[in-house]
Amino acid sequence: MPVTEKIELQDPTLLRDSLFIAGEWTPSSDDSRTVVTNPATGQVIAEVSMATAEDVQRAINFADSAFKSWAQMTAIARAKIMRNWFQLTLDNVEDLARILTSEQGKPLAEARAEIIYGAGFIEWYAEEGKRLYGETIPTNVVGRRLLTIRQPIGVTAAITPWNFPMAMIARKAGPALAAGCPMIIKPATDTPLSALAMAVLAERAGVPKGILSVIVGNPKIIGGKITSSSVIRALSFTGSTEVGKKLMADCAGTVKKVAMELGGNAPLIVFDDADIELAVNGVIASKFRNSGQTCVCANRILVQSSIHNEFIEALINAVAQLKVGNGLNDDTSQGPLINEMAIDKVHAHVEDALSGGGKLILGGKRASIGGTFYEPTIITNVNEDMLVSREETFGPLAGVIKFETEEEAIRIANATPFGLAAYFFTSDLGRTWRVGEALEAGVIGINTGLISYEGAPFGGIKESGVGREGSLHGIDEFLEIKYLCIDGLTEK
Numbered sequence: 001m002p003v004t005e006k007i008e009l010q011d012p013t014l015l016r017d018s019l020f021i022a023g024e025w026t027p028s029s030d031d032s033r034t035v036v037t038n039p040a041t042g043q044v045i046a047e048v049s050m051a052t053a054e055d056v057q058r059a060i061n062f063a064d065s066a067f068k069s070w071a072q073m074t075a076i077a078r079a080k081i082m083r084n085w086f087q088l089t090l091d092n093v094e095d096l097a098r099i100l101t102s103e104q105g106k107p108l109a110e111a112r113a114e115i116i117y118g119a120g121f122i123e124w125y126a127e128e129g130k131r132l133y134g135e136t137i138p139t140n141v142v143g144r145r146l147l148t149i150r151q152p153i154g155v156t157a158a159i160t161p162w163n164f165p166m167a168m169i170a171r172k173a174g175p176a177l178a179a180g181c182p183m184i185i186k187p188a189t190d191t192p193l194s195a196l197a198m199a200v201l202a203e204r205a206g207v208p209k210g211i212l213s214v215i216v217g218n219p220k221i222i223g224g225k226i227t228s229s230s231v232i233r234a235l236s237f238t239g240s241t242e243v244g245k246k247l248m249a250d251c252a253g254t255v256k257k258v259a260m261e262l263g264g265n266a267p268l269i270v271f272d273d274a275d276i277e278l279a280v281n282g283v284i285a286s287k288f289r290n291s292g293q294t295c296v297c298a299n300r301i302l303v304q305s306s307i308h309n310e311f312i313e314a315l316i317n318a319v320a321q322l323k324v325g326n327g328l329n330d331d332t333s334q335g336p337l338i339n340e341m342a343i344d345k346v347h348a349h350v351e352d353a354l355s356g357g358g359k360l361i362l363g364g365k366r367a368s369i370g371g372t373f374y375e376p377t378i379i380t381n382v383n384e385d386m387l388v389s390r391e392e393t394f395g396p397l398a399g400v401i402k403f404e405t406e407e408e409a410i411r412i413a414n415a416t417p418f419g420l421a422a423y424f425f426t427s428d429l430g431r432t433w434r435v436g437e438a439l440e441a442g443v444i445g446i447n448t449g450l451i452s453y454e455g456a457p458f459g460g461i462k463e464s465g466v467g468r469e470g471s472l473h474g475i476d477e478f479l480e481i482k483y484l485c486i487d488g489l490t491e492k
C-alpha cells in the first residue's frame with residue numbers, strides 16, 4: 001500500500017522504513033513489509049520492512065560479536081556516546097514528537113513530554129554506568145580476600161508496546177547500554193517509526209555497530225528467536241500480562257533473566273479528607289492521559305460516600321473540557337484510540353457497566369468526529385463485579401465506585417491480581433502511611449496522578465511484573481554479580 005500521508009519534518013532522514021541491523025539500514029531478507037497508519041486519520045504513513053527469522057539471527061550474531069569491545073570500554077567512554085544520544089534526542093524533540101503522534105495518536109504536547117522523559121533515562125544511565133560499584137566483604141578465612149564485581153550480562157533484547165513507542169525503549173536501552181550490553185529491540189508493529197528514529201540518532205551519536213539493533217516484524221517469529229537464543233542473556237519486556245507470561249515461560253529454556261513490565265488495574269482512592277481539586281487533577285492526569293492508554297492509568301476510581309457528589313460534580317466540569325481530536329492539532333487533549341479493537345473494548349466495558357446498574361454521567365459512545373475516537377466517559381454506581389473493575393479498560397472511561405471506610409477502600413483496591421500503580425488522595429498524615437503501606441502495588445502516587453521519573457524505581461508486583469526500570473535498581477536487570485574469592489594470600 002502506498003504512503004498516503006506525509007509526516008512533515010525538519011529532518012526527513014529521521015523517518016526510516018528499513019531494519020537497523022549490524023549498524024546498517026537494510027530491507028528484510030524476503031522484502032516483506034508492514035503498513036503503519038495514523039490512528040487519527042487512518043492514512044498510511046509508512047511501509048516498514050518486516051524481519052525474517054534469518055534477519056533476527058543476523059542481529060543476534062552481530063550483537064554477540066560486538067559485545068566484548070562495548071563491555072570493555074570504560075564507563076566514561078560509553079557515557080560520552082550516550083550523552084551525545086541524549087542531546088541529539090533533545091535537539092530533535094519536535095520531529096520525534098511529530099513522528100510519535102503520527103503513528104500513535106497522542107497529542108503533540110504529550111508526545112514531546114514522552115520524548116523528554118525517555119531522553120532522561122539515557123542521560124541518567126549514562127551517568128549511573130560510572131557508579132557500578134562492587135563491594136569488599138570481610139573475610140571468613142585468614143589469607144583470603146572476598147569481593148564482588150558487577151559485569152554486563154551479555155546480549156540483551158527488548159520487546160516494547162505501542163502506547164509509549166519511545167519511552168519504553170529508552171527505559172530499557174539506557175540502562176542496557178550503560179551496563180555494557182548490546183540490545184536488540186523489537187518495537188510494536190503499530191508504532192515502529194519512533195524506535196527507528198531513535199536508532200538514527202544512536203548511530204549519529206556514535207553507538208558502535210551492532211550495539212543497538214531495531215527489528216520490526218512478526219512477534220511470534222522474533223519472540224521465538226529471542227527467547228530460544230542462548231546468546232541473549234536477558235529479555236526486558238513491556239506489554240500485556242498474557243504475552244509476558246508466555247515470554248517468561250519461553251525464556252525458561254535458556255534460563256534467561258527476565259524483566260517484565262506488564263498490565264495494571266490501578267485503583268485511585270479519594271478519601272473524604274482529600275483536596276477535591278487536587279484529586280480531580282489527579283484523575284485527569286492518570287485516567288485520561290494518552291486517552292486512558294497507559295499501564296498506570298487509574299482504572300477504578302474509589303470515592304468516599306460523604307464527598308461523592310461534590311467530587312463527581314468537579315470531575316464532570318474537568319472532563320467536559322477535554323478536547324477530542326487529531327493529536328497534531330494544538331488544542332487537542334484526547335487523541336484517538338490505537339485501533340478498532342481498543343474502541344470495542346472500551347465500549348464493551350461501558351455497556352457491561354450500564355447493564356449492571358452503572359449510571360452514565362458523561363460520554364459513553366464514539367466521538368462524533370468518527371474514526372477511533374471515543375468520548376471521555378464517566379460512569380458512577382460501579383461495582384467490583386463489572387468488567388471495568390476487573391480488567392484494564394485502556395481507554396477514556398472513568399468508572400466510579402462509592403465506598404464507606406478506609407478498610408473497605410483498601411480491600412477493594414487490592415482485590416485484583418495486578419499490582420502496578422495505585423493512587424490515593426488524603427490530607428491525613430497517619431492515613432498516608434497506613435494506606436501507602438497497605439496497598440499492593442509497586443508504585444504509589446499520593447496526592448498526585450503523575451509518578452514517573454527516571455530516578456525512581458518503576459515496576460509492578462503480583463501479575464504486573466518482575467523487576468524495576470529507572471533508578472539505581474533498573475540497571476541490575478542487565479548485570480551479573482560476580483564473587484571473587486582470593487585465597488593463598490600470606491599474612492605477615
Ligand code: NAP
Pocket residue numbers: 159160161162163164168186187188189190217218219220222223224238239240241243244246247260261262263264294295296392420460464465
Ligand atoms: P502486547 O500485545 O503484549 O504487545 C507488546 C509487545 O509484545 C509488542 O511489541 C507485540 O508485538 C509483542 N508481542 C505480542 N505477542 C508476542 C509474542 N507471542 N511473542 C513476542 N512478542 C509478542 O501489549 P500491547 O497491547 O502492545 O500494550 C498494552 C499493554 O502493555 C497493556 O497491558 C499495558 O498495561 C502494558 N504496558 C505496561 C507497561 C509497564 O510499564 N508495566 C507500560 C506500558 C504498557 P506486535 O506489536 O507486533 O503485536
